[in-house]
Amino acid sequence: MTEAAAVSGARAGVSRRVWRLVMLAALVHGLAYLVLLPPWMGEDEPWHVEYAGHVGQGHLPWGGEEMRFGDRELMSLSQLQMRRKVEGLEAEEILRTQWALLDSMREHDFWARVDWAAWPGGAQSLDQVVEAHTAAHQPPLYYLLGGALLYVAGATDVEARMWLLRILSLVAYVAVVAATFALAERTCRDPWVAVACALLVAWWPMHARQAGVANNDVLVKVLTSWTLLVAVDLAREGITARRMVKALALCAAALATKTTGAAALAPVALACAWRGGRRATGWSARHRTLLVGATLAVAAAGVALWAGTDNPAVPRTMENVRMRLETAASPEFRWEFARTFVGAFNWYARDLPSSVAGALGAVGALAGLGLCAVLVRGREGVDRRTLAFCIVTVVAQAALVVLRGVAAGRYLMPALPALAVLACAGLLGPLPERRRPLAVALLGGGLLVFDGLVLWAGLVWNQYALWGA
């Protein structure tokens, strides 16, 4: 059976119409966030737009000019990093782009909205917004893709570039919802569960908000979620050369997008070692070892790529690793992570009342208990194998966040489909099938209320009502 046929077979339980409605609802919902989020209010957007803009002007994201001692007197650090990364970029072009970005940020009241942004008047470089910050150390794939889009569209204005990249983010958001729906169908035959999983991902406000943010996080989550899907198919349907190439290509693409894409390797490695598939039994231990080796080779290539570009996400010493682990163990880290995953605004400068995170934590704990019951006792129609892949993905993604030592909820987003499947399996799995529609209705209602709270009382209020003078 071909893969397309397998996918179509898996979707047979739920009508095509349901799938289309899910996608359409997600698209329209993402559009609401895209429209409402003011320009430059996505975290790190100016730097990502700057980088993609240069690539869109025909420069390659490698082969730039090395930094020399004394160069800092010529340009600021972020400008030098861009010159160092991007091929053939003249100082004039770098300066002009940053000035255009700052002008646009001033025009759109960036400083009124972001409480820690010091002062707009006279700023000449992005270092006067965040010192020494840059996107230049990021792997190149997102910028190649985004740059190609900007090139084709002929966008020269920085704001137009931002909006085009945001549209790409909207597409990425819908693609993640699609992956979640497909993953949920593989987890549970009950269409209510599949719908609940897709809605949870689509209506999780900080994920929906990513539909309107131009940065490379949006691409890495697409690649990770689709890799997970292929890994699950590898385990369910057996290892085929085509699936394996697809899985490794997705992994390589994730690694070439962002360090947080490394978690994509975990389910693939698990799938290579998995012995439960129908065809998988035909593969010898030697072949499996070779496949795991190939996965590790992709991982090594990714780490080499990051290390070669001085990516700050890669720890250089064991001392550095230890410090990051200590940071991640602190309550402040956990709170920062929780609030930026649940709902934070204006470049994480403001957030929701802590009671919201508490309430969601209680629902999460309930889902955890339910998941334990499903995993231990099993439930008819729930595929525990797929749940195992989801757990591995979430653990791997969380481990990366810990190793990175930076508490940003968006770093967990690549594992959001897996997390949603686990949460829905935990909340709905233990219930008898006839009770699930009511439970899904309650879950959906709760999501709508949560989304309303974040979008209208959080995002709109913080972006348009509460301004600093």
Place this chain on the structure above:
Amino acid sequence: MDPRRIKDALAALLLAGACAGLPLWLATEPVPDVEVRSVPWRTHGGRLPADRPTGQGFRCRWDGLRVIDVALVALAPPGEAEVELTLRGDDPGGTILRRARARPGPLEAPGEFVAFSFEPIERSAGRRFWFELRPVEGSAPSPFSAWVRFHGQPGHDATWGHRIVTGPVIEGALADHARVESQQDPGNVPHAHLRAVAVAADHLAAHEGTTRLELWPEGGTGEPLRTVELGAEQGIHGGWAFFSFPPIPDSRWERYRFRLTLPQTARLVGLEQGLSLKTFHGLDHGLDGAASRLAGTSLAGVVHADRDLLFRAWSSPDRAEVAALVGERAGWRLAAAALAWILATFLVLRLARTVADTERNRRQARP
């Protein structure tokens, strides 16, 4: 049209309205009339003197001005010390409109907003006000200091020191470029438009003698590039003294040396590396109207338009006025997003109905 669709559309409208309306009604923060939001709080002006009140001017957006919160920090044990706020019309010399007192008590580091409430001023919209702070009792400075936001990007950004440095003349380099160049101090980026130097002062009373800052390019002799003298109104006790001057456009990565000429009584504060200094860079012009609602601070009635106190003023807008403000700022986006959000809710309801129908049909088809 299918009556079920109409029903779904009405349900979506109601549901979306409730899910958006309830949070907007119940869970939104009140909107201040004007607020200086600037974190982290970097500089404060020192203990509030009794004889030279510290003030701030602002223009109100709405009617019913009723509370002013000022960010204060306790620099000495506060005890029962009170601070009085005097609200005037127009400028520091304007008619006194209201007085309000607050007993801040022990504030958490690095300080808190302290509220000064008074009888609402009915017609405050569009009008300029000026408030001044001073200790209530005695002539000694208050234990409290008001936080100040200077108009500029921070450059060299030293912390408060632990060593006393005295004059009458202190000289040195404005920033240690060797440390910056060698990445020991990577964040310390000297920007363009150098426009102020703030100096940590334990005691600096400009009326006690000449208090002057002179700047030269490194290696430069002759006339200084900038000379600033603090006015006699400046009496600083445990705060940052701002030497503000016309911006130097090409200051980026330029090396400067400074000379401070101080009264004999002056006690500045420093670290092992030298005097605790902060530099500020930027321009005031080319900004939007938000900044113009602030009129700057005042010291003993002398206005300093290049800085503001960290404060927020509360008036009494009704919901329609706040909604109008949001509508004005968000424009078409608000309507478009609301439509998309309602449509998405409608699609979710359709989705639920479709799944329910599919499942019902499936069950009915079972033998």
